[in-house]
Amino acid sequence: MSDTVIEATGLRKEFGTAVAVDDVSLTLERGQSLAVVGESGSGKTTLARMLVGLETPTGGTLRVCGRPRPPGRVSSRERRRRAREMQIVFQDPYSSLDKLQRIGGVIEASLDLHFSLTPGERRKRALELLEAVGLAERHATMLPRQLSGGQRQRVAIARAIAVEPQVLVLDEAVAALDVSIQAQILNLLADIRERSGISYVFISHDLAVVHQISEVALVMSGGRVVERGPTGALLSDPQEEYTKSLRAAVPRPGWKPSRRAVSGSAANGSAASGTAAS
Amino acid sequence: MKIPEVQDKPRDVREDLLDVRGLSVAVRAGRSWRTLVDGVDLAIGGGEAVGLVGESGSGKSMTARALLGLTPPGARVTGDIAFDSDQVTTMNRRALRELRARRVAMVFQDPRAHINPVRSVGDFLTEAMIANLGVAAAEAHARAVRLLADVGIPDGERRLRQYPHELSGGLLQRVMIASVLAVEPDLVLADEPTTALDVTTQSEVMAILDELRRERGMAMLLITHDLALAAATCDRISVMYAGRIVETQPSTTLTATPRHPYTSGLMLSRPSIDTVADRLPVIPGRPVAAFESGEGCAFEPRCGHAKPHCRDLRPPVQDVEGARVACVRAGELTLRGDVDV
Numbered sequence: 001m002s003d004t005v006i007e008a009t010g011l012r013k014e015f016g017t018a019v020a021v022d023d024v025s026l027t028l029e030r031g032q033s034l035a036v037v038g039e040s041g042s043g044k045t046t047l048a049r050m051l052v053g054l055e056t057p058t059g060g061t062l063r064v065c066g067r068p069r070p071p072g073r074v075s076s077r078e079r080r081r082r083a084r085e086m087q088i089v090f091q092d093p094y095s096s097l098d099k100l101q102r103i104g105g106v107i108e109a110s111l112d113l114h115f116s117l118t119p120g121e122r123r124k125r126a127l128e129l130l131e132a133v134g135l136a137e138r139h140a141t142m143l144p145r146q147l148s149g150g151q152r153q154r155v156a157i158a159r160a161i162a163v164e165p166q167v168l169v170l171d172e173a174v175a176a177l178d179v180s181i182q183a184q185i186l187n188l189l190a191d192i193r194e195r196s197g198i199s200y201v202f203i204s205h206d207l208a209v210v211h212q213i214s215e216v217a218l219v220m221s222g223g224r225v226v227e228r229g230p231t232g233a234l235l236s237d238p239q240e241e242y243t244k245s246l247r248a249a250v251p252r253p254g255w256k257p258s259r260r261a262v263s264g265s266a267a268n269g270s271a272a273s274g275t276a277a278s
Numbered sequence: 279m280k281i282p283e284v285q286d287k288p289r290d291v292r293e294d295l296l297d298v299r300g301l302s303v304a305v306r307a308g309r310s311w312r313t314l315v316d317g318v319d320l321a322i323g324g325g326e327a328v329g330l331v332g333e334s335g336s337g338k339s340m341t342a343r344a345l346l347g348l349t350p351p352g353a354r355v356t357g358d359i360a361f362d363s364d365q366v367t368t369m370n371r372r373a374l375r376e377l378r379a380r381r382v383a384m385v386f387q388d389p390r391a392h393i394n395p396v397r398s399v400g401d402f403l404t405e406a407m408i409a410n411l412g413v414a415a416a417e418a419h420a421r422a423v424r425l426l427a428d429v430g431i432p433d434g435e436r437r438l439r440q441y442p443h444e445l446s447g448g449l450l451q452r453v454m455i456a457s458v459l460a461v462e463p464d465l466v467l468a469d470e471p472t473t474a475l476d477v478t479t480q481s482e483v484m485a486i487l488d489e490l491r492r493e494r495g496m497a498m499l500l501i502t503h504d505l506a507l508a509a510a511t512c513d514r515i516s517v518m519y520a521g522r523i524v525e526t527q528p529s530t531t532l533t534a535t536p537r538h539p540y541t542s543g544l545m546l547s548r549p550s551i552d553t554v555a556d557r558l559p560v561i562p563g564r565p566v567a568a569f570e571s572g573e574g575c576a577f578e579p580r581c582g583h584a585k586p587h588c589r590d591l592r593p594p595v596q597d598v599e600g601a602r603v604a605c606v607r608a609g610e611l612t613l614r615g616d617v618d619v
């Protein structure tokens with residue numbers, strides 16, 4: 001089996017006359033973590049949805065775990081197999097959860113589809129997973145609307161890691177979490193990676209989080225990749241104007257919001273707060 | 279403004295636009311009540327911005343919703359919410375609708391769950407202007423395009439024809455912010471308004487909110503997980519844990535000198551944009567809900583500074599060098615804050 005888990009070449013997606021993703025290529029190695037950052041509306045979610053097969057590319061080719069993924073209907077067996085290859089945590093956890101299904105049931109259903117466990121084992125595993133994301137047994141009996149935004153986001157994460165996929169796509173999956181629980185989830189993801197060799201595609205607006213979780217990163221703007229490289233270098237020494245403006249707009253002591261965030265501020269981006277590491 | 283009534287509360291003159299005292303929210307669980315928000319005090323003056331940060335699930339969104347009478351059906355809301363000297367808790371439906379339509383607007387944390395999926399963006403934006411502000415349809419349309427441009431969406435005409443599922447998370451969030459700007463409320467309750475936005479767009483959106491504050495005296499409650507953002511855009515920051523506000527400080531001092539151990543723990547958990555930690559420090563133990571915590575300090579099981587007497591009673595709020603802190607040891611502890619100041 002090859003060590004490349006995702007190989008995408010020239011992916012393109014059009015909606016009517018608008019181009020959401022324009023000629024994006026990427027490869028993801030086993031055990032690698034790739035971050036995707038960039039402008040709101042630049043095509044990150046659309047790219048993610050194409051990778052997991054929820055959106056049919058208008059152009060380009062895609063191979064996952066060494067096999068091509070042609071569009072079209074697939075058998076339920078193939079669907080299950082694809083689910084074991086790749087899982088996604090959606091940006092909008094509320095719309096991705098069944099409103100009438102209790103949280104424990106959400107996780108158990110996911111386990112049931114992919115593993116043969118006794119009901120007792122399944123329940124135990126579901127509780128372990130909830131605990132791993134900082135939720136408790138009492139949350140298992142609750143409905144999605146009874147949870148806070150960050151709690152729902154963690155249910156979605158637990159449901160995805162339950163499947164033990166080879167690739168996990170996380171679309172703004174830690175954005176609604178306070179920094180301590182976010183740290184707990186980032187540590188958990190690091191542990192799972194070390195243990196299982198899972199690969200991540202990590203979409204985020206938080207550059208510090210991206211720095212912590214990924215080795216390589218893509219920067220998107222207007223549907224295209226405008227810069228790519230090792231995450232540390234990209235953040236400490238951005239080359240493209242857009243990346244520089246992102247770097248400069250990160251809130252920090254002394255920062256003030258401004259309407260023209262792009263102009264003039266690029267220069268002090270990499271100079272901010274020293275060169276402590278990397 | 280109406281003349282405030284004399285009363286035997288700690289602050290007897292109500293000069294703040296929003297003045298919340300002892301706000302609690304509980305929901306039914308079988309036969310008992312579960313407290314989700316527990317005795318929250320909050321005051322926001324006209325043109326003031328107050329940040330609300332804290333643990334996921336601690337009750338931030340529920341607090342904001344209670345201010346507008348938007349708690350879940352059957353919830354029990356107690357305490358005192360005065361907006362411009364009017365009691366919100368006793369308002370009838372009509373008064374509440376009026377309040378929400380013109381004076382207090384909310385940016386919801388999860389826009390996709392709050393914007394009707396079968397109506398176009400244009401309908402969503404113009405409807406309120408036409409119905410509540412009496413603006414003519416054509417004018418409302420033109421205004422909607424301008425508002426979208428304001429929040430960084432240049433192709434407004436096209437966007438107005440689209441449906442929510444055709445918009446990215448950040449675009450939809452900005453549509454929601456535009457809908458609030460349309461009303462020009464006296465107070466905006468912004469529940470994580472920029473979490474789905476890239477940092478340059480976030481900067482623009484926050485600058486617009488800031489402008490409205492300075493030019494029109496709009497007040498803001500900003501719920502966020504980003505302490506640096508709150509510090510840069512708010513006058514004061516309150517920190518919430520297990521349904522209670524455990525600390526309030528001016529933004530200028532909170533990040534450098536946190537006074538509550540939970541706040542300090544939060545600051546230390548933040549990843550850095552300049553360095554990669556082998557393992558991020560986390561606050562040990564599991565979060566508790568307000569109704570799970572016993573008599574004493576709700577943070578006690580996880581606090582590295584806990585002493586036996588922390589379990590005796592709920593720590594009263596005390597003043598410590600300009601901070602209001604609910605920790606019995608606040609006066610004697612020196613806690614670590616922002617490392618990169």
Ligand SMILES: Nc1ncnc2c1ncn2[C@@H]1O[C@H](COP(=O)(O)OP(=O)(O)OP(=O)(O)O)[C@@H](O)[C@H]1O
Nearest residue numbers: 015020040041042043044045046444445446447448
């Ligand atoms: N189903 C659809 N129909 C029409 N346009 C769409 C559809 N889905 C996405 N788009 C458009 O494609 C573009 C890219 O959207 P996408 O959701 O991929 O952006 P994103 O980078 O994830 O943004 P954000 O950071 O705000 O989540 C946007 O202009 C969006 O309006």
Ligand SMILES: Nc1ncnc2c1ncn2[C@@H]1O[C@H](COP(=O)(O)OP(=O)(O)OP(=O)(O)O)[C@@H](O)[C@H]1O
Nearest residue numbers: 146147148149150314334335336337338339340350
């Ligand atoms: N309808 C409901 N019924 C019962 N409990 C609820 C309901 N809605 C929310 N809760 C609980 O109330 C608590 C507070 O929720 P709230 O949404 O206010 O949290 P939050 O501080 O905004 O968190 P986050 O940062 O994750 O958005 C949570 O523990 C949640 O599980």
Ligand code: SF4
Nearest residue numbers: 575578581588605606
């Ligand atoms: S009251 Fe005690 S347990 Fe609670 S935060 Fe203060 S020191 Fe820690």
Ligand SMILES: [Mg+2]
Nearest residue numbers: 045091446447
């Ligand atoms: Mg997106």
Ligand SMILES: [Mg+2]
Nearest residue numbers: 148149339387
């Ligand atoms: Mg919330």
